[in-house]
């Protein structure tokens with residue numbers, strides 16, 4: 462099968478930004494043809510032999526398949542919130558060709574049985590690629606380091622205790638050292654549990670007004686500083702998950718200026734919302750780390766603009782209605798994000814914070830580089846491709862989400878731009894193009 466993606470603006474960050482046709486054969490990119498160039502005789506003869514189809518991408522952005530390096534798919538153990546199949550489907554609908562799923566399932570992904578279970582479920586779903594993240598500590602208990610070598614052999618792409626911090630400095634140091642030797646990324650959920658203890662939202666005037674216990678910025682930033690210090694001491698890379706505070710951005714910026722191997726991600730809610738959202742949306746604005754102040758939000762945007770924050774991830778955290786329809790103090794943390802992330806992140810481009818190319822890099826090539834995954838648009842490469850319509854205006858309707866959960870504060874928002882086609886290994890796994898017919 463030969464597929465021609467015709468006439469789109471092809472952006473491969475740092476390498477390509479031009480109107481071009483992309484020819485895909487089976488699971489690979491065969492050729493990228495800029496205007497004025499002609500198809501090679503070889504491609505032409507293959508086109509004559511193969512079944513072929515055309516996707517009209519005029520006026521659209523064609524970019525490397527987007528990678529969400531931080532999602533929770535809930536299976537095994539919490540299938541009422543999400544399954545690997547529904548999560549992978551939501552990813553495809555959201556323009557993601559790959560997601561990395563965190564190990565805080567039940568049982569925890571700290572062994573090959575769970576890793577292989579996830580991979581087999583994902584293979585059956587045939588939607589986005591699912592890359593499992595293994596636990597740093599056995600059972601996420603923070604005491605004994607996991608068997609990273611075995612986890613890597615079974616297919617994990619990174620390790621993390623996400624949901625929990627690694628409070629034990631020595632365990633974290635050992636994890637960085639071992640993971641670095643194995644070339645496995647370490648994704649750190651930075652939270653000092655002693656400083657955060659009892660808090661349920663950002664510490665500040667809104668928490669005081671609502672009479673809710675606050676979580677100070679230092680609970681995150683002090684752990685970011687610890688991880689930077691451990692990275693410096695060991696020479697091992699560390700990736701900081703879901704950065705939410707101004708102080709963390711400052712620490713990251715300083716570490717990068719020293720040339721340390723530290724990288725960071727943030728999520729759309731941290732550059733779009735502040736803790737004031739708790740007033741309006743209650744538990745649908747409860748997450749960990751919490752939504753912060755306007756000063757923090759501005760610092761996150763600045764960190765995205767100057768490259769201090771490398772990646773945008775969703776921290777997609779599905780919860781059922783009954784886990785959110787309770788008192789704020791007892792409600793589960795997190796919101797879903799896969800199906801709104803591209804549209805919400807495009808706001809950064811619309812607001813002039815970063816360029817479109819930078820946005821694509823933060824959602825594709827940068828996460829790929831951090832995780833050691835293939836990504837990009839080049840002849841001979843895997844045909845993982847996302848097509849985005851940058852101009853379409855629509856209203857978010859959570860009822861139509863593929864995710865099993867509906868905990869989304871962005872329901873009803875009017876947004877501009879969204880993914881209209883997702884191709885994984887040459888297969889169209891999602892599209893919203895009237896003129897395109899599934900073959």
Ligand SMILES: [Zn+2]
Pocket residue numbers: 623624625650702703749750
């Ligand atoms: Zn986390």
